[in-house]
Structure formats: structure tokens, C-alpha cells
Amino acid sequence: PNQPKSEHVAIERDRPLQIGDPQDHLAKTERLDWIARHGISLRIFDSQRRLISLPVAGLTGEWPKRLIRLGAIAILAGLAACALVFDAGSIAFVVLAAGLIGIGFGLSYAFMTQGILGALPTEERAIGGAGIATARLTGAAAGSAIAAAIANLAGFAHGFSVPAAQTAGVWVFLAALPVAALACVTAWQMAAPAPAPATVSGPSNLVRKRS
Numbered sequence: 527p528n529q530p531k532s533e534h535v536a537i538e539r540d541r542p543l544q545i546g547d548p549q550d551h552l553a554k555t556e557r558l559d560w561i562a563r564h565g566i567s568l569r570i571f572d573s574q575r576r577l578i579s580l581p582v583a584g585l586t587g588e589w590p591k592r593l594i595r596l597g598a599i600a601i602l603a604g605l606a607a608c609a610l611v612f613d614a615g616s617i618a619f620v621v622l623a624a625g626l627i628g629i630g631f632g633l634s635y636a637f638m639t640q641g642i643l644g645a646l647p648t649e650e651r652a653i654g655g656a657g658i659a660t661a662r663l664t665g666a667a668a669g670s671a672i673a674a675a676i677a678n679l680a681g682f683a684h685g686f687s688v689p690a691a692q693t694a695g696v697w698v699f700l701a702a703l704p705v706a707a708l709a710c711v712t713a714w715q716m717a718a719p720a721p722a723p724a725t726v727s728g729p730s731n732l733v734r735k736r737s
Contacts, residue, residue, distance in 0.1 A: 595717050596630075597631065600633065604626030608695075677697070
């Protein structure tokens with residue numbers, strides 16, 4: 527009661543938050559709101575993947591190769607966009623960036639699977655299909671572990687806060703860019719035209735020429 531008002535305000539500002547404290551409730555509300563908004567926006571890529579894959583599923587000819595390349599580029603661009611806008615505070619930009627990743631997967635994933643299975647002998651396609659699913663799940667698990675390690679190194683290990691989550695999110699997306707760039711190179715090679723079979727001149731060809 528005898529403390530000056532300015533000193534009392536400083537003590538109130540510096541003291542740790544207690545359970546039931548209005549400031550603690552406000553901080554929890556802010557964290558939950560951030561998690562809900564960004565979590566929903568980052569799930570948009572899954573719905574975009576499903577929506578985009580349906581209208582392009584029946585395309586044939588050169589379109590599968592084009593969409594494999596276009597999808598890989600869209601994924602790389604979406605990851606770069608997420609790294610740029612994740613800490614900007616605008617949910618609209620995060621939704622657009624995450625949607626670009628989903629569009630990339632929707633355009634390319636089915637055709638990549640189709641191309642891999644088509645290159646296998648008929649008797650090995652069942653094993654190849656199971657191998658694709660196993661590789662995808664293994665990559666998702668490894669990616670989640672790496673993302674968690676990067677987030678902890680970026681400051682997330684000290685407790686959740688909105689600034690820490692924004693910083694960690696940016697570094698997680700930046701760390702994924704080299705992998706996405708390598709995927710673009712692989713997609714370009716996968717969609718390259720098949721080399722023409724070499725013609726071998728044998729004895730029969732020589733006989734035909736003489737005749």
C-alpha cells in the first residue's frame with residue numbers, strides 16, 4: 527500500500543502469470559486463436575490436392591508429363607511463399623500459399639505414381655504400388671521429425687508463443703526448399719521424353735542392302 531504507483535505498476539508487469547489471471551487467460555486465448563487459424567489454413571493444401579486431382583485425372587498424351595513438372599514447380603513456389611508470409615500475420619496469404627502446395631500435389635501425384643508403375647514389369651507392379659505408399663509414409667514421418675527438430679532449434683523448445691511459432695514456421699518452410707528443388711529436378715527428368723531405340727545393323731540388313 528505504501529509503494530509508489532510507478533513501482534507498483536512495474537511489479538505488476540514483471541510478475542509471472544498465475545492460473546486464473548486475466549492476462550494468462552488472454553495469452554492462452556491468443557495462442558489458441560493462432561493455432562486454430564494457421565492450423566486450418568495449412569490443412570487447405572490437402573483439400574486443394576483432392577479437388578485439383580479429380581478434373582485432371584483423365585488427361586492423356588503429353589499432359590501427364592506437363593502436369594508432373596507444373597506440380598513440382600507449384601509445390602516449390604508454395605513452400606517459398608509460406609516461408610515469406612507465415613510470420614506476416616495475414617491468414618489470407620497463408621491460405622493462398624498453402625493452397626498452392628495442395629494444387630501442386632493434386633496436379634502431379636497421380637501421374638507420378640502412374641509413371642513409376644508403368645515403367646515396371648507387370649509382375650512387379652503390385653510390389654511397386656506398395657513401395658510407393660511405404661516411401662510416402664516414411665518420408666512424411668521423417669519430414670515431421672526433421673520439422674520438429676528445426677522448430678525446437680528455432681526457439682519452439684522454450685515454450686509456445688506466437689512469435690516463436692512464427693519464427694519456427696518460417697525456418698521449417700525454408701528447410702524444405704532444398705528438398706522441393708531436388709524434387710523439381712527429379713520431376714523434370716521423369717517427364718523427359720523416352721530416348722528412341724537404337725537401330726542395330728545386323729547381317730540381315732546387309733543382305734537386304736546388297737539385294
